[in-house]
Amino acid sequence: MFVGFERPLSCHSCRISSLCLPLGLNADDLYKLDEFIQRKKPLQPREGVYFSGDPFTSVYAVRSGSIKCFCIDSDGREQVTGFYFPGEVFGWDGLADEQYQKTAIALETTSVCQIPYEQLDELGNSIPSIQRYMMKLISREINADQRLIALLAGSSAQQKLSSLLLSISDRRALQGLSSTRIWLPMSRGEISSYLGLTVETVSRVLGHFQRNKYLSVNKKEIEILDKQALRDLMHSTEEVE
Amino acid sequence: MFVGFERPLSCHSCRISSLCLPLGLNADDLYKLDEFIQRKKPLQPREGVYFSGDPFTSVYAVRSGSIKCFCIDSDGREQVTGFYFPGEVFGWDGLADEQYQKTAIALETTSVCQIPYEQLDELGNSIPSIQRYMMKLISREINADQRLIALLAGSSAQQKLSSLLLSISDRRALQGLSSTRIWLPMSRGEISSYLGLTVETVSRVLGHFQRNKYLSVNKKEIEILDKQALRDLMHSTEEVE
């Protein structure tokens, strides 16, 4: 059974809040749900889960590893719309029009659970708590997206990076991993696309954070040295040098 | 009964695709649904529908007028996350955590239908098509949000404005109104917040569009003179000045 955790902490994330525990599912219901969830064999790095235009069949929960969702916009550039870590659910973008709007690929060796929507839907019809839970999951994606909108619309490069790093830190912590030593599965280019910046800017801001001893950066390994400084960065328009 | 239309056309919108017609609801189901939808008395301009922190009770459909949703971010500035026009549904932001994350207010004299979620949920349990429809509605909000994310992350001021104007134009057309002569219910400040720009930039870009004969602008009345030019603007990185 894939296990998740409670509550998203900031933007960037839409967690499955433990499909098992908190919603009053009894063992029987749980078993039914578990029954049709498919554990696919691990995905290789860059391997796709679904592609833009594919017919919508399922949503997915990350078990281990990480996923990025993106689309190609009119001028041919890849636009990343989300990163998903263990315990988080992705794939709702296909529901509205019965085909996926985005492409989802693994950033590293990753395993996901496939949850066929047809069956989830049927199960939801017989078990209201499942239905209600599903709605909350989707709604959570909306909240995460809208927080990202606020971030993109109203923040500086430093604030954006800071927000993303803190979010990943929190999400890693939920997996029981260190919240200060984190490993970024995505490239600088993917970060920059997600945050609406350029690679150079991402690189420079990371350099700046490092010089200020907020972080220590070693390629994709980041150690957060001063979490409070990063948090402060986000709550004020004026900033320490 | 509030009536809606099919398919969102771009970002910025999450339409209710006619709660009545396309989903195989029979007259009976329809009656049940209609029964508990509350038509509230018209809202005055700036009057609130719900406020950030209020307990979640309902989603709302715009019948006439327009709504903006926004939150106040850490530095006290208002961050607009969406505009909603007739036929569109808002309020899902409250579902995940059982309280509204945003504040929703009327931009003009506006009437909305209140759809109590508790009852909608119960109805959904007995009528699967309603349930399924509800999921699609939410999913549509996700798609709209993600398109907005792509717009905010990857576009210039001109592209952002252009995208918003075209979207409003299309949505107005769905109401049977002119798609070229449109009236903006929101202020420049609200537009700028939504698009992640400043008022001055919005004003300048509108001026620029006007000088280029893409638009004719008279305060909140906009006439689109060259829709293709606006569309072209969005699909190329290089542009005719």
Add this chain to the structure above:
DNA sequence: CGGACCTTTGAAGACATTCAAGGCCTGTGG
């Protein structure tokens, strides 16, 4: 008529981008 608010416009400045070059790491083939 007066004041508040919204909008426009200008000039200066900041922040992020663009362009360019070099470094580092990885994998491949000699």
Add this chain to the structure above:
DNA sequence: CCACAGGCCTTGAATGTCTTCAAAGGTCCG
């Protein structure tokens, strides 16, 4: 094992877009 090609990341300098600051014109409403 080393050489080399190709990513990816970093750094610098110049440019540009958007913002900030400032002021003035409009409009609405008392």
